[in-house]
Amino acid sequence: MPMTSTIPDDARLPAGETAPRPLPQPITRFTAHGVAQVPDIELKSNGRQRALALTALAGGGAYVLWRASATLSPAVMLAGVSFLLLEVWSLISLAGTTLQAWHLNAVPIPEPAAATELSVTVLIPTDDESPDVLLPVLVAATRMRLASEVVVLDDGRRQWLVGMCDELGIEYRARETREGGWAGNVNAALASLTCDVIVVLGADQVAKPDLIGHVLPYFEDPRLGLVHIASDAVNEHSSDTIGRRESPLARLDFEERILARGRNRWNAAYWAAGPAALRMSAIQAIGGVATVTHGQRIRTSIRLHADGWRSVHHGEPLVRGRSDRGGMSFEAGVRSQTRDHVAALFCESSLWRLGSMQRAAYISALTASADRWRLVGYLALPVLMLVLVGPPASSHVATFTVLATATLVLRQVALRAMGRGWAPRWRSATTSVVRLAAGLGRASLAILVIAAVLLLAALLVVPGHWMISGSLPHAETTFGIWASLWAATGLMLVVRAVARHARVGGPSERRRAPRIDVEGHVFLDGVRVHVLDLSLGGARLLCYGVVPPIDSYCAMTFTDPNRRLAVVTGTVVAVSDRPHGREARIALEPDQTYVLGAILVDALDR
Template structure:
């Protein structure tokens, strides 16, 4: 038996429903609440002491700035506690499917066909009976052909105004359905997406069901992975706290809001507020506020029913967060949700937690700059006995950080969270100014995937934000000045040495985090690459021009395979890769793009293949194999069969 004879059962990163978690035990819930209240209570005592006993009259500006930063952190914890007081507040899912008509809408502008193909194929395959419409603001004939071949309708419009919101409104004007499901161009729905969400609409006062956003490209900039594991398993996703904890917590307060994709909305509810709002770049949350004002209810269904593409590079990440923050500031300015009496008080507090959270970037900038100011000038923002201050400060900080971690149910990791905060710092600060003070802000579409154009290897490294560069240089200079001053090499002396030493300690910590953020943003792991669609790691079997191969990774546009060096092809030759899918053998005409030694040992080579264009039918079959579970079983969906199986050799292969 040679090395290729044993089949390997392989699960690719299929889009299957991640079941909603079981209810949290009451004892754990109350323990978490107690931790939060303890952190808030001690923090309040600490702040009162700071305000009344520690402000330095000779450095009052720095003293007040530091105190305000600490007050802001305490208020953030208070709103976080409110948001996560109860994460099990969703109503039970009704048992029957309502007799309502539904259309699935896929708005797109410039996303490539490789991204759209699995989204459209999965949407068309959904149950129950429905219409699927691709709303193309790019007026692309190739997307019209793609939609038609996959069984979807294609819709465009004569005037491309108001970006995604205008695109959706144009479609709503053409439709006569009760519900619309909205999926972004990159979000591939699980087979039970509609079956899981539509039952809620038995409640005639319900306007929206929102599901979590989750992502299949777990090598994205937003995912922190365990690089020691064979497949670099993700340990932390930057958005998981929001989608798996904060949004479920909003159910208790009737404040769950639309997040743009993975949602089902009642068309009559949208009509009652004039359609999707067009006055901000975050039309989803703004529309939800208007729905809540009119008395419509919303539900967050905490079960992953679609997966999309997370920001793959630091540039995409910053662009996306800039748009979100800009939109939040626009909505805050236009809708005044914090003071609107047409919203319930809990809804206003829930929106406060969402919108005011963006101002954490201002606090972060202050906490970065303030230690540098202390080291550079010798001014002390604190006047208190050092042992007493350390005891109270460290205790308050520890209790508040513990409360944050417990409220987030362990999903907050301090170091990765700080690195992400720094990575988006410049984009967020610019967005706060843009959203609050500029009136005409264009909608910036986040590029999907990593298709690159730079360098001989097709990879483009992202430039660093100027603010991070300046902060890093500032930390080096401030610490050098501190060391020289301590050594008596400068005219500066620190009147309260303990404060200076503490500032130096925080500058070292902050500097380390800045280095980590810069390293992540410049890492080759998050650069652009040549392959147009996402690569799924696998160890499936196939045949390559009659020779057995192991498929190392697979996408809709290419593959990487390992085979015996004796059968190694030359660069540029045409060849055929045969894969066994759930519905039979798929054959892909391919071009060899690279041949190199494989890490598996001598006598093996790794071959990079690019699938030739014009194989849409085979790509559609592969898309469902890569992204979908085969069936809906007892309760939660699960993949029970390999999406890609061992292919028969050429003697058994069905002719293509």
């Protein structure tokens, strides 16, 4: 029953009116972090980026040769060789990044197609996702232009999904077994499809209406078999990103915006976690999607390339997905990605049938997961070597200290230049530590162990301690001070990682409804309020007048995408003070999801 509210009379609707005046403003601007784009001019491959990359490679190569010839001796062999191998690894990684980011416009983004003679089927494999997650995906799929049909492939065999698909006019399919996971689910559908192109969407990926029009022009190349499509996340803060409101950017952006696009130059774009469009004849020629245990998408891409098909990465995000905020699902995702890369690298024999540059681009991308270990080596080795065996150089220690630091700085400058605004900066090392610990399985425990080791090492090498007591006779003053500062930097990064993981930890939201930051206004019990964010399950509203009390029943009036009034009801679950009003959290009733799904999809499309 609607409650009797204490809202002042002058804030209510005039007597006799059945709709708010003026009409509620549509939710018009999607403000989650994934929208901002670096201008195209910053993505051009110009001489400055290449010159910096080549300078960093040449300087790094000269430094490594000097280290091997002038600073090693039997007295420091263990420490010297260990750190030298780490530096060689860093140089090889920079070479791989340069290879991938050398030319970003080898395959220019074409103008979208307005019409086509090709038939396109959209496939959405699903298993255990909730209605709140699936509904925006399915509503968006029905609005995709140029789609011949949309098919939901349900391995969960859920009756409520049958009804949802029937309401939306989507074909529903369920198979008898779950063999092969999602890849087997797609392969089971391929046998009965007669289309020219299939688009495979994840069950939490909300597609833009013009997605198909953007990717179809690539298929004018008769040898093109795969288009991988970049995606963005609708939640701003997650364990996987630093966030674009801070100056440093996450490595995820560097991969999606730069490296994946640069691999087009070497015909090495592969199907990662995002959606993909595939030519039916190509996927049928290799026997369908790879139904291996790990790395189904990547290994499917490798097999397409080995069979002579081409691929391309479309760098403009055409879907909105979700990035985990924390919890076990995030850890599982990191481990799964690492296993996928290792399986593709060591278990996919087709990789060695590719061309040399194509294979080099693949290997560089697949070994990127190991970069987190290199970071830990850089943070811990100098201090541990100083404590246990002395500096990694038998002579020219001061020169070594200066050159090692200069080489590292030059490498970071080159990476930033090649990133064209998307490269990871120094604070993204925090994310690397979080992802490393997550890959070990118990993120909190692993991070604390790493922090304890670095803290112990830092305490052992405080310059005043060893200079007064002489307890570290092998250390020279220059290297000792450098190692102490280095340990302090590493400790700061780890402390940030612990704090960050604690802040975003908790249950994963991967299986929950997307909560989207939007702008616009609605009427709450007839009073105009500002929308902060919205999901299928609830809303956060900024109220400037009297707010209904907690546990009260309320009604919100929206304008739907067709400019018609839509009323949804719910319960006030929390009220808090804000600098410019009061924030109300509304839990919406579950039988209103269709109108909310349309509103959310409309917000994402804008």
